[in-house]
Amino acid sequence: MRHTRIIVTHYGGPDALQVLEEERPEPKDGEVRVKVLAAGVSLPDLMMREGIHPETPPLPFTPGWDLVGVADRLGDGVSGLEPGQMLAALPIRGAYAEFVCLPQDELVPVPSGLDAAEAVSLVLNYVTAYQMLHRSAKARPGQRVLIHGAAGGVGSALLQLGRLAGLEMYGTCSSRGASAVSDLGGVPVDYRDQDFVKEIHRLTGEGVDVVFDGIGGTHIWRSRKALRPGGKVVAYGLTSSLREGRLASGRSGRRQRFRELRIFGLYIAGGWLLPGRKRVVPYSIQWLKRLRPAQFRQDLIALFDLLRQQKIKPLIAQRFPLAGARQAHELLGKGGVTGKIVLVRDGSSPGPGAA
Numbered sequence: 584m585r586h587t588r589i590i591v592t593h594y595g596g597p598d599a600l601q602v603l604e605e606e607r608p609e610p611k612d613g614e615v616r617v618k619v620l621a622a623g624v625s626l627p628d629l630m631m632r633e634g635i636h637p638e639t640p641p642l643p644f645t646p647g648w649d650l651v652g653v654a655d656r657l658g659d660g661v662s663g664l665e666p667g668q669m670l671a672a673l674p675i676r677g678a679y680a681e682f683v684c685l686p687q688d689e690l691v692p693v694p695s696g697l698d699a700a701e702a703v704s705l706v707l708n709y710v711t712a713y714q715m716l717h718r719s720a721k722a723r724p725g726q727r728v729l730i731h732g733a734a735g736g737v738g739s740a741l742l743q744l745g746r747l748a749g750l751e752m753y754g755t756c757s758s759r760g761a762s763a764v765s766d767l768g769g770v771p772v773d774y775r776d777q778d779f780v781k782e783i784h785r786l787t788g789e790g791v792d793v794v795f796d797g798i799g800g801t802h803i804w805r806s807r808k809a810l811r812p813g814g815k816v817v818a819y820g821l822t823s824s825l826r827e828g829r830l831a832s833g834r835s836g837r838r839q840r841f842r843e844l845r846i847f848g849l850y851i852a853g854g855w856l857l858p859g860r861k862r863v864v865p866y867s868i869q870w871l872k873r874l875r876p877a878q879f880r881q882d883l884i885a886l887f888d889l890l891r892q893q894k895i896k897p898l899i900a901q902r903f904p905l906a907g908a909r910q911a912h913e914l915l916g917k918g919g920v921t922g923k924i925v926l927v928r929d930g931s932s933p934g935p936g937a938a
């Protein structure tokens with residue numbers, strides 16, 4: 584039996600995404616073949632396509648950090664799972680496919696009755712937001728936080744979870760995202776028209792307790808200036824390495840990767856050495872999952888429970904079929920997207936010229 588998956592054929596723009604038809608993969612011992620119902624589309628996917636994300640695999644590869652699907656075939660030695668059971672995973676790559684084989688210990692059961700696109704939004708974006716809030720920042724009710732890119736995938740998750748945690752929230756966004764940010768309980772700050780450091784000090788006086796900075800590079804330094812003494816920047820992304828979804832600098836992927844990691848290291852060291860008691864701490868979902876897999880599982884299960892109780896409601900910007908992966912990347916690259924783009928099985932057609 585055949586299936587479809589998307590491959591990146593060269594590091595570059597959305598045209599690097601191609602549709603491949605091949606035999607369905609067979610699960611090895613200890614693996615489960617998952618029929619993918621929903622795969623998330625995120626900026627880390629675009630960065631891997633451009634070859635600048637630290638997790639970028641060699642070519643050709645199938646992108647896709649997060650998925651929700653159903654167990655389709657169990658390999659030898661798999662126990663405790665039933666065919667047809669709904670499951671989630673964060674494979675980091677490979678989710679843009681109709682079928683994926685994964686080791687059983689990568690799979691987290693999804694409570695029945697949840698929408699697959701909403702459930703998949705929790706796997707990368709909400710776990711990232713939850714762990715940064717509760718494990719990195721250890722945010723307490725009443726604290727003030729600044730969330731950059733607050734209308735985006737991780738940003739909107741931070742707002743929903745921050746509201747539940749009783750935080751006072753400020754969120755940078757372009758004018759297109761301002762109403763979404765205020766609907767989710769944040770005070771929007773237009774990053775294109777306003778100096779966010781001045782604006783935060785005007786609004787709060789001494790600054791915020793925590794800044795969540797997914798923009799990266801020299802932006803982290805400005806985020807540090809928005810802190811009150813004793814505050815913390817949680818640095819977790821490199822949105823500034825892309826412009827309109829393409830490489831922002833002329834540097835090749837590998838050179839860009841090393842440059843960004845050096846800048847990151849300098850800021851973390853500077854946070855400790857400079858006066859003002861303001862720290863910069865890095866966060867990486869993939870490293871936390873590798874080092875503490877039980878925490879990842881526990882946090883994702885807690886989030887599924889919040890979704891089941893309707894305490895959170897992921898914003899789905901748009902659903903595309905798998906063959907529309909190229910359009911999905913083009914849309915995310917253009918910017919102005921509120922929430923998460925999801926590739927869904929049996930999604931509506933994106934029109935001619937699909938990847």
Ligand SMILES: NC(=O)c1ccc[n+]([C@@H]2O[C@H](COP(=O)([O-])OP(=O)(O)OC[C@H]3O[C@@H](n4cnc5c(N)ncnc54)[C@H](OP(=O)(O)O)[C@@H]3O)[C@@H](O)[C@H]2O)c1
Nearest residue numbers: 625626732735736737757797819820821822867868918919
């Ligand atoms: N460390 C981790 O474990 C981890 C996990 C997940 C994601 N990430 C990182 O998190 C970042 C966000 O990912 P995502 O999937 O949520 O992306 P996204 O959905 O595209 O959201 C990014 C948002 O940032 C906004 N933005 C762009 N430039 C900005 C600036 N200079 N100041 C303030 N906002 C700005 C965009 O707004 P407009 O489009 O309106 O301009 C957009 O709403 C990426 O860098 C990604 O690599 C890290």
